[in-house]
Amino acid sequence: MADRNPPARPGSEAPSLPARPTIYDVAERAGVSKSLVSLVLRDAPHVSDARRLAVLNAIEELGYRPSRAASALASQRTRSVGVLIDDFHNPWFVELLGGLRSVLDPAGYTVSVADFQLEAASGRNPVDGFIAQHVDALVLAAEPEEGLLRDVSVPVVVAGVRELGSGALPHADVVAGDDELGGELATRHLLDLGHRAIAHISGRSGPAAHRRRGYERTMRGAGLASRVVGADRTTTEAEGYAAAHELFAEHPEITALVASNDLMAVGTFAALRERGLSVPADVAVVGYDNSPLAAYRYLALTSVDPHSREIGAETARTLLSRLDDPGAPRRHALIEPSLVVRESTAPRG
Template identity: 40%
Template sequence: MKQREGARPPGMADVARVAGVSAQTVSRALAGHPNVQDATRAKVLAAVEQLGYRKNTAAGTLSSGRSRTIGVVTLQTGFFARTALTVGVERAARDAGYAVSTATTASLDPASVEDALLRLADQQVEGVVLAVPLIRVSRRIEQLTAAVPTVAVDGSRTPATDIVAVDQSGAARLAVNHLLDLGHATVWHVAGPGEWLDAASRSRGWRAALDAAGASVPPELAGDWSPDSGYRAGLILGRIPEVTAVFVASDEMAFGVIRALRELGRRVPEDISVVGVDDIALAAYCSPPLTTVAQPFDRMGALAVAHLLRHVAEPAAPPAPVSVEPALVVRSSTAPVRGS
């Protein structure tokens, strides 16, 4: 069947229609899943040949049964944590003999996430690491993550998705308890964007730690992960005399907070102690070096790949969620409250 000039190229739905199967079955057949019957796989291959649907790639994958490729869905951003996690996945995949194909999404809107998942499905990836939080899960996302083994690393999931995630609430409790142990009466918080599950979990952990200690809970300041948003929050915090300790939801925002405090004449840590989250490479070279809660990005990548390859090998295996404990790294941006 020749494609008419100007017509759209054939898609997975067209292959499904011609083969007389569901789109999910086409996806599984193209991914080389062992639970697809030979007769069904043959019908899909025939439809691929007839339509010219990614003819060479699809046929090559079907003949070998493997693409040896893992997909990663991530947000279009320059923030270090996103990049570090992707690097961790790539390193672990390479060590396991797999290539990595990355599909970025411009937003967290379900339609944008669906598009990224479809692009990876078209490449016949054997599994997907979902490195974006699913604020809302559409039926299409549920279908796509059911068709291709998927591991989420931001704490969000669909019924078929496995989870490998850092205990973000625990990260906040580590930071807050460290500051309370230094004698600070309470801890202020610069939060990440509310639509991010990581940010929401850190805010809950901050509040829970203060409640457990019987400390007052100050108003929360909102950021967007950027140093600029931290700087704006720091200009507010630096003008509040009773502020002596701040937990910031990312290192990059913490850099902005510290700069604003310095410009206002508030010393860190003599006047105000600051703790971040992530332990990015620059944290140790901040002035002063930043106390932070480290996220084990390499270990997260290795665990995500290991779980994904288990599901590739055993598609019927039930999800086995894993929560990774963060670690506090104490540097010079925190100190006992003055007079304690």
């Protein structure tokens, strides 16, 4: 199939590469020294307005792009932040990233994202990649294997995952969701709807452990027995499906489920349908993350919203403060979650 041939427009010149203007071209055009151009690029004080303007005009006229690599050597700052996530497949990071950008973009920082999942398969370490690119700071929104964060020489802010703040990175700032409170909100909602036989489908991550504790604490407070499955498993759709089948095979009296994330909740939907149980008439289901998944009309999942966008914005503010004052006391912030009620929960029948 031939492509249509619209009129050619000015676009990329690849593969024929035009010569890029250099800092020397800018200096010549502005009639100043290369060092002075560097000073202007670094926004250094003690440069006269006239000379600053001459340099800025030359930059504009030549279409000069300051080389980030050169600036890095000159100023020790690349104005870039690397974000490390576990896996692009789990979309919880998307809102977090939006929040990070809402603060870092206006501050002039470039944000790029890499994940442990894909790189690990090929034996590469994305932390080394970012360090070699001279990022000013890292945001760790993941739970990497121990050892990957050794020798990190830039500030790290842990986003969303509380445990790392006290474990692998004892000095790092932490901005996390209050997952224990979230587990409590989900469970209390079901108790308020009259449910008593409420089970929990958990996973082996740090956040999952906190959500589980919130569930257990709330059940205990109501004088009810906890019933947890999957605390040693991954938090996938497939595990949610398997866990729901196990639970109902042994405990058909269950009328409500708290799942550790939305993906697992969607897995339980399939198992319940196969067992002839309808949501929410026979079984009420609550997810966690308030991901795009939860909002699809066909799923309409009640879900705990960790306010990931706010976690991202607070992480960015923490990071900028840390860059300004490396010696400031360590910060540990917890963001309060809330519950978004949709159609997957209803009063006990």
